[in-house]
Amino acid sequence: MDTFDDTQRPFPLFKAPIAHAALDGPGECVRCGKHVGTRFQDACYDCFRTGELDTVMDTEFGMVTRDDATAGRTHGIPLNDPSALNGYTLTQHPIDPRFPDDRWYHVHIDPGHLAELLRTPKYHTWQGETWLFCCQRPMVFRGSLPADIFTDDPDLLPSEIEKFLDAPDWKQTVEDGHGSHTYYVFTCSVCGALRHHDDCD
Ligand SMILES: [Zn+2]
Ligand SMILES: [Zn+2]
Structure with a gap:
């Protein structure tokens, strides 16, 4: 395989096997217009690998959008005990007055690593x-x-x-x-x- x-x-x-990846079928690349047999978020391999497409990945530390990747952090997760993520730099979200008991934290990860994740x-x-x-x-x-x-x-x-x-x-x-x-x-x-x-x- x-x-x-x-x-x-x-x-x-x-x-991992290509069969385990969530791909798009044959069609035109949204970025360069080339017709290709396998697309990644509607783009050809080369365009997807540029990292310029607007992609999102969900992670154990919350969603990662392109803006998050550029900022070098995940969108964030709720944590009762931030020390549970020992070794990671965290930034707390402003407390939402509608949910005063919730504590959300961005998790900081190198922007280059997050950019690579978004072209995966x-x-x-x-x-x-x-x-x-x-x-x-x-x-x-x-x-x-x-x-x-x-x-x-x-x-x-x-x-x-x-x-x-x-x-x-x-x-x-x-x-x-x-x-x-x-x-x-x-x-x-x-x-x-x-x-x-x-x-x-
Ligand atoms: Zn393309
Ligand atoms: Zn390790």
Whole structure:
């Protein structure tokens, strides 16, 4: 099963089968007008990679728009205990008088890392993407894995996922008959950590 690397259209943050990416079908690129077989947010690969399109990515630290990326921060998330995000610089939103108990925080991430995230395809999900971070930057997406090919034991799950990624059998991930429960798996390009989030229909 092809990855973007196999088709010479690499994405540093998306190292998973093309079949796991949320893409647009054949048509004209919204930016240059060229007719292409696969589009990214309605644009050809080259135009999408310029980073000049108006794209948005949802993350565990909140939405990231182009303005957010330029400002070097996410739109933000509510946090009861900001120390839970140890190691990240946070800026608190002004308190909304309609919701005086809510505390929202922007999470600061290098603008270059966020710009790269916005020129990366989203992955298919049931409930929407939640890009994960590690070592102060977006992690690398490694694939969408049906939960029912792995153990139910949460302690053993990480090592089973790691084993799968060492020698991935991608065909298994797109076969019919899997339940909807899916693990979206990421690795860190700095420390090698493996993380995932999950959802179902
Ligand atoms: Zn184009
Ligand atoms: Zn890391």
